[in-house]
Amino acid sequence: MNEQPASHSSNGESDTDLVARAQQGDTRAFDDLVRKYTPKLYGLVYNMTSNREDTADLLQDIFAKAYRSLQRFMGKSSFYTWIYSISVNMTLNFLKKRGRYTKVSLDDVDTGIQNDPTFIEVTTAAKSTLREVNIHELQKRLNEAMMKLSQDHRTVVTLYDVQGLQHAEISQILGVSEGTVRSRLFYAHRQLQTYLEDFVK
Amino acid sequence: MDEFEKIQKLIRLKKYETPGEQFVDEFVTAFRERQRAEMLKQPALSLLWESFRAWYDQLFSPRWTLAAAVVVIGFICGFAFMPRGGQTHLARRGKAPDHPAMTLSLGKDQTGKTLPAFSIETIRVMGEIEIEPDPGLLSKHFTGGYDQIVIVPHDEADTAIAVPYDFIHLDGKPDIR
Numbered sequence: 001m002n003e004q005p006a007s008h009s010s011n012g013e014s015d016t017d018l019v020a021r022a023q024q025g026d027t028r029a030f031d032d033l034v035r036k037y038t039p040k041l042y043g044l045v046y047n048m049t050s051n052r053e054d055t056a057d058l059l060q061d062i063f064a065k066a067y068r069s070l071q072r073f074m075g076k077s078s079f080y081t082w083i084y085s086i087s088v089n090m091t092l093n094f095l096k097k098r099g100r101y102t103k104v105s106l107d108d109v110d111t112g113i114q115n116d117p118t119f120i121e122v123t124t125a126a127k128s129t130l131r132e133v134n135i136h137e138l139q140k141r142l143n144e145a146m147m148k149l150s151q152d153h154r155t156v157v158t159l160y161d162v163q164g165l166q167h168a169e170i171s172q173i174l175g176v177s178e179g180t181v182r183s184r185l186f187y188a189h190r191q192l193q194t195y196l197e198d199f200v201k
Numbered sequence: 202m203d204e205f206e207k208i209q210k211l212i213r214l215k216k217y218e219t220p221g222e223q224f225v226d227e228f229v230t231a232f233r234e235r236q237r238a239e240m241l242k243q244p245a246l247s248l249l250w251e252s253f254r255a256w257y258d259q260l261f262s263p264r265w266t267l268a269a270a271v272v273v274i275g276f277i278c279g280f281a282f283m284p285r286g287g288q289t290h291l292a293r294r295g296k297a298p299d300h301p302a303m304t305l306s307l308g309k310d311q312t313g314k315t316l317p318a319f320s321i322e323t324i325r326v327m328g329e330i331e332i333e334p335d336p337g338l339l340s341k342h343f344t345g346g347y348d349q350i351v352i353v354p355h356d357e358a359d360t361a362i363a364v365p366y367d368f369i370h371l372d373g374k375p376d377i378r
Contacts, residue, residue: 027236034232038225047215056220056228063232064239068251106218113217118210142215161212192208200207 015079023070030070033079034063040163041087047158048091048151049098050143051105058094062087077172084173088155095151106143109135122199138199145195153188156181 013032021029041062046055066086073082113119113135122138146154159165159173160181171178193200 027233031229031233035225035229038228039219042220042224042228043216046218046220052220059228060232060235064235067236071254107220108218110217110219113214116214116217119214122211138214139218142212146212146215157212161209162215164213189205189208192212193204196208196211199211200204 016075019070019073019075019079022067023073030067033083037080037083041083043163044084044087044158045091046107047146047162048095048154050147051103052107053105054094054098058091059087062090065090081169081172084159085175088159088173092151092155102147104143104147106139109139141196141199145192148195149188149191153184153191156184157188157192160185 013029015033018029018033022033038059042055042059045058045062046052049055049058062083066083069086073079077085119135119138123134146157149157155174156170159170160167165173167178167181170181174181
C-alpha cells in the first residue's frame with residue numbers, strides 16, 4: 001500500500017510547478033504545497049511525538065524552514081522526499097530535546113475505524129476472550145507500544161506501516177540503505193509483537 | 202496471516218487518529234499569519250541578507266562558487282608573491298614614470314673619448330620584469346653613485362649572478378650595450 005500524495009495538487013498543478021512558482025516568490029503556490037502536505041506530515045509527526053499540540057507547533061516550524069530553504073531546493077529529489085526528510089530530521093531533533101518527558105495528547109479517532117476489518121477482527125476476538133476492548137483502549141495501547149520503540153524504529157514503523165511508504169522511499173528520506181530500513185522494521189515489529197501480544201494471538 | 206502481518210494491520214489503525222477536518226484550513230491560515238509576523242519582526246538588514254543569499258544561491262551552483270573562490274585565491278596569491286617593487290611590463294605600459302630618471306655615464310672609451318651620458322627610466326630584467334633603477338641594486342654590479350653612475354664591467358671574482366637586463370631609455374634610444 002502506498003499512500004504517497006499525488007504529484008499534482010487539487011488544482012492540477014504538479015509539485016514541480018508549484019515549487020518553481022514558490023521559488024519565484026509566489027506565496028500562494030507555497031500555500032498550496034502546505035495544504036497538500038499538511039495531512040501526511042501531520043500523521044508522521046503526530047505518530048512520532050504522540051502529542052497533538054507539539055505536532056501542530058513542529059509542523060509550523062517544518063514548513064517555515066522549508067519556505068526559508070526553498071531557494072536551495074535544486075530538484076535533485078522530489079519535493080515529497082525533500083519535505084519528508086526535513087520533517088523527520090526536525091522531529092528527531094525535537095524528540096532528543098524533549099528527552100524522556102512525554103506528555104501524551106491524542107487526537108480523536110475517526111469513526112471510520114469501526115468499519116475497518118482489522119478493528120472488527122480485534123474487537124470480535126476480544127469479546128470472545130472476555131477482553132473489554134474499545135476504540136480508546138486500543139488507541140492507548142497502540143500509542144504506548146509505539147512510544148516504547150526507539151526513535152529510529154518508531155520512524156520506520158510510522159513511515160511504512162502507518163503512512164504506507166515503500167522501502168525505497170523510506171531509504172531516500174532517511175538517507176540509509178534499504179537493507180537498514182528492512183532490518184529496523186523487522187526489529188520494530190518483533191518488539192511490537194511483544195508489547196501487543198494479546199491483540200495478535 | 203502471520204503475526205508480523207497482524208502487527209502491521211494493527212499499527213495501520215493509527216491512521217484513523219486525525220486532527221479533524223478543519224485542521225488543514227486553520228493550519229494554513231496560522232502559517233500565513235506566522236510568516237507575515239516573522240517578516241515584520243525581522244530587521245531590515247536580515248531581510249536584505251536573506252534576499253542576497255537567495256539571489257546568490259540561485260545565481261551560482263556550488264561548483265561555480267568553488268571555481269570562483271579558487272580564481273580569487275589565485276589572484277590574491279599572485280599579488281602576494283609578486284616581487285616587491287616590481288611591476289609587469291603590461292601594467293607599466295602607458296603610465297607616466299612615477300620616479301625620477303637615473304642618469305648613467307659610460308665613462309671613456311679606449312681612445313680616451315668621453316662617452317655621452319644617458320638617462321634610464323626602467324630596467325627590464327629577464328625580458329619581462331620591469332624594475333625601477335635602484336642605486337643600491339646597481340652598485341652591486343657597477344661602480345658609481347646615484348645620478349652619475351659609471352658603468353664598468355663586472356669583476357670576474359664577483360659572485361653576483363648576472364641576469365639579462367635591458368635599459369629602457371626615456372628618449373626611446375636603443376640599449377647601447
